[in-house]
Amino acid sequence: MNSPRDISQDKPLLWLMAVACGLCAGANYYCQPLIHSIQQYFNVPESQVALTVTFAQVSYALGLLLIVPIGDMVNKTKFIPLLMFFAAIGLFICAFAINLPMLWLGTSIVGLFSVAAQVLIPLATMAVKPEKTGEVIGFLMSGLLVGLLLSTSLAGLVSNLFHWKLIYALSGIFTLILAFLLKSRLPYVMSFKMSYPQVFKSMGLLLQQERRLILRSLIGGFVFAAMSILFSTIALLLTSKTYQLPDVLVGVIPLIGVFGALSTQYVGKLADQGYTTVLTWSGCAIMAVSWYFLYLGGHSLISYILGYGLINLGLAVVHSSNQNIIFRIRPDAKSRINSIYMTMYFIGGACGSALGVYAWHHGGWSMSCLVGILLVLAAAVFALIDLLSCNKPLSPHETFQP
CATH class of the missing domain: 1.20.1250.20 (MFS general substrate transporter like domains)
Structure with a gap:
């Protein structure tokens, strides 16, 4: 069995993976600072809009439990971009939502498939030397955590300057671009039947x-x-x-x-x-x-x-x-x-x-x-x-x- 290449020295790829981790993880938090703007846009009770946060959390938890384990049994170089593609679809549904249930649907799809970040990290640990495992995990986690922290601030800023839907559209576009770039660059590692x-x-x-x-x-x-x-x-x-x-x-x-x-x-x-x-x-x-x-x-x-x-x-x-x-x-x-x-x-x-x-x-x-x-x-x-x-x-x- 051929060992995967060591990606610890491939800085451009590691940066792509770190940005992808941050973008995927952060996409699940956009709705938190936008509750008031969404409530005004759809003219529904704020308590109903607040359920959007719940849909995001529950769908992400389901993705962790039901989708992430599949990473051990499939080709991750195809699986990760596919997850990001579906997450982008969810983001576009949010961006073009005409009512609150449509926003809930998009949010649930985003939450379910944004777990791509949690498949990327195990992949990285399989494509580096053991003595570099912590360093690479730390680098990707930096990207993921920065994405989480920036997501709510960026969502609020874009909403104040333009419109609350724009952050979803931009994020969907960037997610598709990253999925395309990663598809040809991710290292292949053996899966288990x-x-x-x-x-x-x-x-x-x-x-x-x-x-x-x-x-x-x-x-x-x-x-x-x-x-x-x-x-x-x-x-x-x-x-x-x-x-x-x-x-x-x-x-x-x-x-x-x-x-x-x-x-x-x-x-x-x-x-x-x-x-x-x-x-x-x-x-x-x-x-x-x-x-x-x-x-x-x-x-x-x-x-x-x-x-x-x-x-x-x-x-x-x-x-x-x-x-x-x-x-x-x-x-x-x-x-x-x-x-x-x-x-x-x-x-x-x-x-x-x-x-x-x-x-x-x-x-x-x-x-x-x-x-x-x-x-x-x-x-x-x-x-x-x-x-x-x-x-x-x-x-x-x-x-x-x-």
Whole structure:
């Protein structure tokens, strides 16, 4: 069997893949700052428009669970551009929507197929030398996280300057261009012959056999839950009587997280050198400290901004360490492993968002911060279990020792 070429030195391809990750991931978040504009355009209750965010989240979760695992059984060089093509179709449906149900349809299609980014990352790990895995993951994750952070700001800016539909049209065009460019440049890697039902049977076996996958998925889920509290409360806090900031500034503040997102490639290099345990604990510590500054941010905007930047940095450190570990567990099941990890990751995010709103309404900002720090501590508990369990390999398939 021929090994795929090493793409770690192919900088133009890595940049294309990173931009594709950011564009695909960010496309699922355009609707969040556009709720008011969409409500005015279709003249429907805002509560109905808010369901667009739910459709985006649920469809993305379904894509992670049902589509990403297929990456292990098909030719990824054709599969990834195909997913991006369908995501672009969904974006165009949103751009030309004549009513709210049509927007829901387009949003659901975008969410379902924008998981192309979660197939790209496992592909990259199969086309680099093992000692470069973390560095390449970190680079692609930088693109993905920057795309997430920029998506809401760009959507709001384009909506204010032109029209809310334009961001969907432009994104659809760029997605098609990237799909075309990647189709001829992505490296071919061997797929594994299995049926669709066998894919899910094997995922069940992975959960039974690979304890470390479960532990790292729980760590990821809890830290993303802690971060997601801010997603659901940032507008509540910053538009309250304390700050009364306009929507434009509320959308700009999260851009401080770009610095954390850009750190992932350097974190990946350290992870390649075997420092995943140190990085995990460092990331949890940074997130814990961030909640102290976020708590002070209830009355100090500077403290809030500092805390927001720190929590993004901590999340990036933990997430990159997790991915460096899980992709080394079973080289023959990377897409399925990523599907399990990312599904639990986004379940954590959804729960964190809901807990944030609940805490806000039952105890204000102080209660939200308390829930946030408790979620970080829960992640630290599972990190400790992972550390104690890693004195010996957890299964005959595990190939990586921290």
